[in-house]
Amino acid sequence: MVKATPLAIDIHNLSLWYGDFQALFEVDLQVKQGLITALIGPSGCGKSTLLRAVNRINERLGDYVRTTGEIHVLDQDILRNDIELAQLRRHVGMVFQRPNPLPLSVRDNVLFAHRIHRADEKFNRRKEDEIVEHALRRVLLWDEVKDHLGREATGLSLEEQQKLCIARLLPIKPTVILMDEPTSALDPKGTAALEELIWELHGDYTILIVTHNMAQAKRASEETAFMLLGRMVEHGLTEQVFLAPREKETADYIEGRYG
């Protein structure tokens, strides 16, 4: 099998149960490197569950969650038992629905992941300053916060908080960034700003984004995958999925017959 673009994420035959409830049924999904892929579908269709399986953050719930199948990130099977979750999550970052900056200063938030993954590298104030400035510039937040980097991050506006939550992933250079409805807590202006930012990151990072908002998927993604009731229904280029869906369910959802 020859692939045009290398795959960042390759999900094969993935099923997932919460206790007795099966949330995902033999899902397949291939996410190409450097692209923005949107996951759409009605509430409860399993798109967030699928997203949270890729960095295995859903395992926080304990034995209650059971997974079968395979997820490869850059050709590594991440569901293996000997996977170090800390390492996996270093390479697969996540942005949550509600902005969740840590109760630390803006500066310490940006440096948090860098510091825990720094290993033996020596502390270097100037290098940290560079990292902070670079990450905050990349998320278009530098000008707003540069004069009060020492302030509590939880005091920023929601839009700024969410940008900060993206900025703090950048210093550790993740391969993939998972985004779980990253704009659902923001107002229209914040949503627009964040979409602009996501588009800005495109190419440097592989982004898999769950969204409820179809206009957002249309505007801000290159490929779209549609899920329904725990199954993958259709996955293709965004224009194709929206303009000429192959499956009837996709067409119905896009036209707003349910969801």
Next chain:
Amino acid sequence: MLTERVQLSTSIDLDHRGRDWYTDKAVTFLVFVGGISAIVLIIGIFVFITKEGLGFIAGSLDVREFFGSLAWRPTSPTKPTYGILGLIAGTASVTGLAMVVSVPFSLGAAIFIGEFATGRLRETLKVLVELLAAIPSVVWGFIGLSLLNPLIIDIFDVPVGLGVLNSGIILGLMAAPIMTTIAEDALKAVPDTYREAAEAMGATKWQVIFRVVLPAGRNGLVAAVLLGVGRGFGETMAVLMATGNSIKIPTSPFDSVTALTATIAAELGDAPVGSDHYRALFTLGILLFVVTFIINLTADLVVRRAGRK
């Protein structure tokens, strides 16, 4: 479907006071009396202690001698002296050592219960900690006297095992359960989204605890320690039994000391009512009252600040 028509009312009764009305008023009154009586009693106690103590403060008290002298000789027939420096040093050294013992124990237990234990284990541990908090202080004193005393004598080869070390350990173990409970509450109050955020960035369990949970719960943890200090400061019975009761500034952990509380407990029964000795003991009471009040108030303010955030 209507089978029967309801008669429309022509008048309504609005000033009828039935049994429910009287019950409601009576219960309201009873609850009010119950609530207010607690406050009245506390104020009453404070007034009583102050009245007895103030007579001494206004009359025979020499401030420099009181706080600066080691000589607590209230029963001397020729020249009674009232220096409490030794008592303060005893209380401070015992409470200090108690904190050295209890802070690591209680924080460790709180972190284990709050962050690691799950399900049955967690519930069992919480119940056990609460049971430990309910052990009467005289039992702790007994443990110090009959268990720890010979142990200290054996291990360190000292003539007497009662003193700062013994009562510090006993007091520390005694304060640990309540500190654990409060510290665990503080950790539980840290939103889980913080842990999730840190874990999603690849933080290990320990990194999450040290870099996120403990700093976020800082205020509650400080309050837990302060309440522990208050507990140690005010404790009497265990201290009376385990300190060895001699007035001095300790220079080694094996020195016998005595505490403010223990002095009051030991001497009040023998002091003639209304005498200077009697009133001096009440002055100690005022001092204890004020200090514990300040400690508790500080803890309370710290907790409130934590709650507001």
